[in-house]
Structure formats: structure tokens, C-alpha cells
Amino acid sequence: MTKVAVLIETTDNEVKAANFGVLTAAHGDGHEIYAFLTGADAEGCKAVLGKYGVGAIISIEGDGADLQAKPDLKAKAIIAAMKEYETSVLLALSSSEGRDILARVAASLKVPLATDCLSVDISSSTVRKPYFSGKTIATLKMNGAYFLSAIRPNAVEPAEAPAEAAVISFTAVVGDYDGLVVKEIKQSSSGKVDLSEANVIVSGGRPIGSEENFKILEECADAMGGAVGASRVSVDEGYAPHSIQVGQTGKIVNPRLYIACGISGSVQHFAGMKTSKVIVAINSDKDAPIFNKCDYGIVGDIFEVVPALTAELAK
Amino acid sequence: MKVFVCVKNVPDTAANIRVVGENSFDESIKFLINPYDEYAIEEAARLVEKEGGEVVLVTVGKESAIKTVRSALALGSHRAILVTTDKQFLDSADTAAILQKVMEDDGPADIIFAGKQAVDSEAMQTAYRLAEGLNIPIASDVTEFSVANDKVSVEREIGGGEREIIEMTMPCVVAASKGLNEPRYPKLPDVMKAKKKEVKQIALADLGLTLTSETKLVTLEQVPDRSGAKIIGGSVSGGVAELVKILREDEKVIS
Numbered sequence: 001m002t003k004v005a006v007l008i009e010t011t012d013n014e015v016k017a018a019n020f021g022v023l024t025a026a027h028g029d030g031h032e033i034y035a036f037l038t039g040a041d042a043e044g045c046k047a048v049l050g051k052y053g054v055g056a057i058i059s060i061e062g063d064g065a066d067l068q069a070k071p072d073l074k075a076k077a078i079i080a081a082m083k084e085y086e087t088s089v090l091l092a093l094s095s096s097e098g099r100d101i102l103a104r105v106a107a108s109l110k111v112p113l114a115t116d117c118l119s120v121d122i123s124s125s126t127v128r129k130p131y132f133s134g135k136t137i138a139t140l141k142m143n144g145a146y147f148l149s150a151i152r153p154n155a156v157e158p159a160e161a162p163a164e165a166a167v168i169s170f171t172a173v174v175g176d177y178d179g180l181v182v183k184e185i186k187q188s189s190s191g192k193v194d195l196s197e198a199n200v201i202v203s204g205g206r207p208i209g210s211e212e213n214f215k216i217l218e219e220c221a222d223a224m225g226g227a228v229g230a231s232r233v234s235v236d237e238g239y240a241p242h243s244i245q246v247g248q249t250g251k252i253v254n255p256r257l258y259i260a261c262g263i264s265g266s267v268q269h270f271a272g273m274k275t276s277k278v279i280v281a282i283n284s285d286k287d288a289p290i291f292n293k294c295d296y297g298i299v300g301d302i303f304e305v306v307p308a309l310t311a312e313l314a315k
Numbered sequence: 316m317k318v319f320v321c322v323k324n325v326p327d328t329a330a331n332i333r334v335v336g337e338n339s340f341d342e343s344i345k346f347l348i349n350p351y352d353e354y355a356i357e358e359a360a361r362l363v364e365k366e367g368g369e370v371v372l373v374t375v376g377k378e379s380a381i382k383t384v385r386s387a388l389a390l391g392s393h394r395a396i397l398v399t400t401d402k403q404f405l406d407s408a409d410t411a412a413i414l415q416k417v418m419e420d421d422g423p424a425d426i427i428f429a430g431k432q433a434v435d436s437e438a439m440q441t442a443y444r445l446a447e448g449l450n451i452p453i454a455s456d457v458t459e460f461s462v463a464n465d466k467v468s469v470e471r472e473i474g475g476g477e478r479e480i481i482e483m484t485m486p487c488v489v490a491a492s493k494g495l496n497e498p499r500y501p502k503l504p505d506v507m508k509a510k511k512k513e514v515k516q517i518a519l520a521d522l523g524l525t526l527t528s529e530t531k532l533v534t535l536e537q538v539p540d541r542s543g544a545k546i547i548g549g550s551v552s553g554g555v556a557e558l559v560k561i562l563r564e565d566e567k568v569i570s
Contacts, residue, residue, distance in 0.1 A: 029490075062560045068566060072452070077451065095454055096473045103440040103455070104342070109446035110408065112530040115439045132435055135332045136340070139533045163472035180452035180483045183468075188476030200569060224569050243476035248328050248491040249350055256568040267329050273511050274538070278566045281544060282559065290544075294559065307556040313569075 002122055004031045005058075007078065008049070009097055010040040015048050018093055018156035018197040022151050026091050027161050028122050034058055034087050035165070036078060039068050042167045053161035058085060062174040069182045075104035077172035082146070082168060089122055094150035095196060097103045111144035116252065118155045118275070124149065133248055133271030139253035153197040154254040157273070188243060193227035195244055200226030200257045202248055202271070206233045207262035207284070207302055214224035214240060216306045217261060223313040229253065229273075231263045233256035244277050259309075265290025282306065318359040321419055321429035321442070322387050322395075323349040324380035328434055338535045342403065346379070348387050351430025354491035357461055359428045360391025366462075369393040371421065373381070374449040375400060375413050381514065389501035389509035396421065402517040404436055406530035411444030416522050424486060426467065431455045431490040436532075442490040451482040455490035466476035 004026040009016045026033050035054040037045060042059035049057055061078050063069070067074040078101065082090060089181035090105065092098035094116045114120075117127040118137065125147045131138040142148075195201065202221040206212055217228045230240035232247055246253055248268035258276035262283055263269060270293065273279070279294035286299045298305055317551070324346050329349065332339040334503070353444070359370045372395035374384050384395045390564065396417050427446075432439040439455070446453035459470035467483045472492060501509075547554045547561075562569050 064513060096471075099439055100455060102439070103443035104447075106440060107411075107444045110527075112406070113438075113440055114530070126533065129437070130538075131437060132326065132332045132340075133328060133437070135538060137536045138338075139536075139539055141531045141533050143529045143531070178484065179487070180454065180481060182479050182481050184480040185473075186470075186478045186480065188318060188478070194475040218434045242474065243472060245440075245493075257562060257566075271328065272480060278562065278568050279541065280562075287548075291546065292543045293540040294544045295541060295560060295566075297546045298558060299548075300554070301547060304551050305555060308551045309558065312552075312555045 002031045002089055003034060003087040004089040004122065005036050005082055007036050007090065007092035007098060007101060008039070008045070008046065009093055009095060013041045013044050015045050017199065018095070020052050021154060022154035023049070023054065024091055024161070025120050025151055025156045026089070028052045029123060031063065034085050036060055036081055038074060038077070046165050046167060050163050051160050051166035052158065054165045055163050056085070056309040057165050057167045059167060059169050061171050062168070063155065063171055065174050065176060065293040070177055070180065071100060071104060071182070072177050072180055073174040075101055075108055076174045077142050078105055079108060080172035080174070081170050088145070089147045091120065092150050094152045098150050102148055105150050109146055111148060112142035112256045113148040113150070114140050114142065114149040115149045117149050119161045120149045120151065134274040152205070152252070152254050152275070154199065154256070166286045190309050193225070195227050195229055195246070195251045196253055198227035198253065200224040201229045201246070201255045202226060202255055202259045202261065203229035203231065203263060204240070204261050205231040205263035206236055206237065208234055208239055211239050215312070216303065220259070220306050220310040220313070223310050224257070226255070226257070231269055260290055260294070261306055263290060264288050265293060316363060316366045316426070317422070317424040318363055318370045319424045319427045320352070320354065320355050320359045320370060320372050320392065321414055321427065321445070322352045322374045322384065323433045324374060324376040324429070325349045325382040325433055325435045334537045338532045346383060348383050349430050349433050351432060351434070351491055352494070353390070353498040354493065354495040356387055356390045356392060356430035357496045358489070358491060361496065362426070362460065362462065364391065367482040371396065371424070373414055373417050374398070374404065375410055377401065377403065380393050384401050384514055385509050386501070388512045388514070389505040390499060394513040394515070396515045396517065398517050398519055399524065404532050405526070406528055407438045407441040408444055408530070409526040409528055410441050411448055411523055412510050412523065413519065413527065414441070414445050415448040416524055417517070424487060427488045429488065429490045431492045442488050451486050451488060453488040453490065454481050454483060456492045457489050458492050458494040460489060460495060474496070521537060
């Protein structure tokens with residue numbers, strides 16, 4: 001039985017739902033799971049983490065250091081916890097936070113790391129992950145003293161595996177570091193649901209025509225508890241912020257349902273959403289290339305079809 | 316000010332990738348500057364145009380990468396170092412070790428720019444390993460950059476559209492994301508001048524490094540495109556009703 005550490009991401013002391021798939025991947029065929037938590041109330045996370053097989057919650061603190069403002073010290077504290085609890089595997093979400101911390105840990109330990117993994121096999125230290133923006137899938141074998149992997153949100157279907165989670169406080173001696181300091185976090189005005197973790201995404205392309213018109217996509221997304229995305233063209237035209245761009249130079253998303261509205265379906269757009277479980281296209285051009293590589297299509301004006309879809313969902 | 320920029324030679328994102336054998340691909344396609352590296356090159360050029368100094372590109376790649384290096388030199392850089400290897404995929408630790416050695420041999424820089432990821436192997440960690448090797452700070456996914464009083468200030472995109480404002484001491488590594496700037500298009504005179512700029516080629520073997528190669532690419536598999544949509548016809552209201560029924564009952568992707 002391998003001891004597997006999972007770096008848990010929280011928002012306002014709540015465990016983000018996207019972690020559950022990572023915990024399921026960590027569980028594999030009965031590994032011992034240590035949930036690493038920093039800057040969150042461990043007791044409050046106990047019930048939900050226990051549900052997904054966590055045996056021990058390691059509540060990590062630096063000795064007086066602000067781990068949230070100093071990611072290098074956070075990485076150091078995590079390494080100390082890995083050594084203390086002898087976890088040879090460290091998994092996290094392949095989010096900007098997860099990738100950043102894992103890369104610091106991997107660089108510091110000089111061990112391999114695979115990011116954006118679709119699946120992991122802990123016993124053989126192999127992962128499957130996209131190469132060439134989803135055009136191919138690579139299988140990588142990692143031969144380091146530790147096995148580090150960041151897993152794409154929604155890539156692993158969460159499965160409950162009830163366990164009794166014990167909370168253990170761990171204080172790491174990390175010293176101080178002033179080379180890099182997070183001074184401030186600017187909240188965004190847009191995007192209630194994080195695009196890369198969303199289960200449903202409704203995306204708009206050029207025909208949307210204005211920032212205002214994105215409202216019809218928002219209403220449709222809201223009806224499914226989803227998020228709104230945008231094509232590169234609609235971002236370049238200023239209809240939507242870059243933070244919601246889906247594709248090669250934007251976000252990689254992996255929802256259960258992706259609805260592309262007025263998007264022609266370039267290779268670069270597919271690079272960002274190809275692994276969606278179901279792709280629906282709504283486009284007035286019956287010859288749009290997207291209809292050749294999605295699951296369901298409606299040929300029609302998005303300004304008629306999308307509101308009708310929203311109304312239908314409300315029924 | 317001396318600035319290094321790490322540049323990778325990668326297949327055009329619009330190109331079709333055809334897997335060959337167990338873990339290779341047909342390389343007779345168009346290669347160009349890794350898209351994220353373009354933002355790094357541009358930011359370096361702007362910085363040196365303002366502050367004075369030189370921009371030195373560092374590339375690890377096949378000999379054919381020289382074409383990409385030349386096109387990168389037309390974007391405001393001064394000279395380049397190309398470490399040649401016969402492999403398209405080195406693991407990130409090895410690549411970082413090579414970059415570090417080259418930079419140490421060439422002399423220290425004030426700032427090192429890179430792209431946040433290469434669009435071929437997408438490992439997203441080489442910049443971190445380089446920074447660790449050089450023992451300097453690193454920020455990735457950077458969308459805004461400025462320098463003042465020997466400190467670098469960057470904005471970095473995190474989840475849900477939020478951004479972190481980070482301050483780093485110099486020297487440091489800045490890994491660029493889209494949005495950092497609008498890369499310039501090279502003008503013909505720049506392209507002509509780039510042909511005469513110095514490109515120092517070093518064979519990987521001559522660097523005298525012992526590489527660990529701990530991450531191995533075992534297989535590469537083609538991902539087939541979906542075969543094409545089931546087009547839902549009829550009236551708008553009938554069509555959306557059928558779609559919602561399919562999504563709820565057959566696909567079970569919404570509740």
C-alpha cells in the first residue's frame with residue numbers, strides 16, 4: 001500500500017469539488033491517502049474529505065511564515081510534510097495553483113512531474129496526458145524517487161470511498177524568503193464558476209457580436225449551473241475577457257457538456273475543449289467545420305436557438 | 316540590462332500530427348516559435364529597447380531549429396545560442412539543466428523570459444526547474460510585467476479570472492502567458508538583419524552534462540476526431556426540446 005499525498009484546494013474554507021476526482025485517482029486500488037491542507041480549516045473539511053477516502057488530513061503551517069503569500073515556502077512546507085509522513089506520491093489539481101506548487105516541489109526535490117494528466121497509474125508510475133494540444137495522448141513513465149502528478153479537472157470521475165479522516169497538525173520549519181512575495185490578489189468581476197473546473201460550458205464565437213450579447217450565453221449557462229467561455233475571435237474583438245478564452249492560447253477545459261455557439265471549430269479551439277464528454281454546436285452555417293467533429297448540432301441562428309434552449313431547460 | 320529568452324522550436328499548432336512508430340511523429344510539417352515564447356521575446360525586446368542592453372535567445376533543439384531561431388532574432392533580439400540535439404523531446408529537468416549551463420557559461424542575466432509552456436510536450440515546468448537551478452525566483456502564467464528599483468512586478472492569472480500581483484527580486488524568471496503583450500510582426504529589414512546576427516551553435520555532447528532523463532515518453536497515440544454531429548433538425552422549439560431530452564436522458568450530462 002502506497003502512501004499518497006493529495007494537495008487539496010479550497011475556496012473560503014470549502015474543499016473545491018474538483019478535488020474529488022484527484023482523491024479518486026489517489027485512491028487507486030486502496031492506497032493510503034493523506035490530504036495536505038494549507039490555509040484552511042481542517043476540521044471543517046473532515047467530513048467531505050473522509051467521504052472520498054482520506055485517512056489523514058495534514059493541516060500544514062509554516063512556523064510563522066505566510067505560506068499563501070510565499071509559494072516557495074509553501075512548497076518547502078509540503079516537502080517537509082512528504083518527508084515526515086513518508087508519502088512518495090504527491091497529486092494535485094492541474095489548476096494554476098496546483099501546477100505552480102507542484103512545479104516548485106518537483107524542481108526543489110529534483111524529481112519528475114507530469115501536469116495536465118488525464119489518468120495516473122501509481123503502481124507503475126505512469127501517466128497519460130495530452131501532447132500537441134490534445135491531438136495525441138502520451139504515456140509517460142517517471143523514474144524518480146517521488147511521483148508527482150497534476151490531474152486535469154473533471155478527468156477522473158469522482159467515486160466515494162468512505163473513510164474516517166483524522167486531523168493532524170503539522171508545523172514545518174521553513175525559515176523566510178523574500179525573493180518572491182504575493183502582494184495582492186485581484187478579484188475578477190466575471191466568472192462565478194471557474195472555467196477549467198466547470199461541468200457545463202456555453203461558449204460564444206464571433207456572431208455574438210458584442211459584450212452585451214454574451215448575456216444570452218450566461219442565462220443559458222446559469223440554467224445548467226455552468227460557466228461561459230469564448231472563442232479567440234470573440235476575445236480579440238473585445239466581446240469577452242481573455243480569462244474566459246477557451247483554446248490553444250486560452251483555457252483548457254474538460255466539462256461534461258460543451259455548447260459551442262457560433263464557433264466555427266478551429267484546430268486551436270478544439271485544443272482547449274476536445275476532451276469534453278459531449279460537444280454540441282449551434283451555428284447558422286450548416287457547413288461550419290465544427291459539425292464534422294462534435295456530437296450534436298443544431299443549424300440555426302444563435303439568437304433564436306440559445307434563448308429557446310434556456311427556456312427549455314427551465315421547464 | 317541583459318535578458319535571456321528561452322525559445323522552443325515546435326510544430327505549428329494548426330498542423331496535423333501523425334504518430335509514427337511507438338513514440339515519434341512525422342516531423343515533415345511546419346515548425347515555428349512556440350506561441351507562448353513569442354510573448355516572452357516581445358517583452359524582452361521592449362524591456363531592452365527601453366532600458367538598453369541585449370536580448371539573448373537560448374534554444375535547445377534539432378539543427379533544423381535554426382530557422383525558428385532566425386525568425387525569433389527578427390523580433391528585437393540581438394544574438395542566439397542554439398544547443399543542438401537529435402531529440403525533439405528531452406524531459407524538462409534535462410532541458411532546464413542545459414539552459415542553465417548555457418546561461419552560466421554566457422554570463423548572468425538580469426531577467427530570464429520564457430513561455431509558460433511548450434505546445435508540443437506541454438510539461439509546464441522547465442522555467443521552474445531553470446529558476447531552481449539558478450537559485451532565483453520564478454513566476455509563471457504572467458500577463459503583466461514591469462521593473463522598478465531592481466524589483467520585478469508581475470500579474471499572474473489564477474483560477475476564476477483572479478490575478479495575483481507578485482513582486483520578485485532580480486534576477487528572476489518570468490514565464491509568459493497570452494495577454495502579456497501583442498507580439499510585433501517582423502518587418503523585412505528586421506528579417507534581413509536577423510540573418511546576420513550571431514547564432515552560436517553548441518552540440519549537446521560538448522556541454523559535458525550528465526542528464527538524468529527520468530521522464531520517458533513511452534507511447535504517443537493519435538486522438539481521433541469525433542465522427543461528426545447528429546444534426547437535430549425541425550423547428551427551433553422542437554430542436555431544443557429534443558436536444559435537452561438527449562442531454563438529460565441519453566448522455567446524462569445535465570440534470
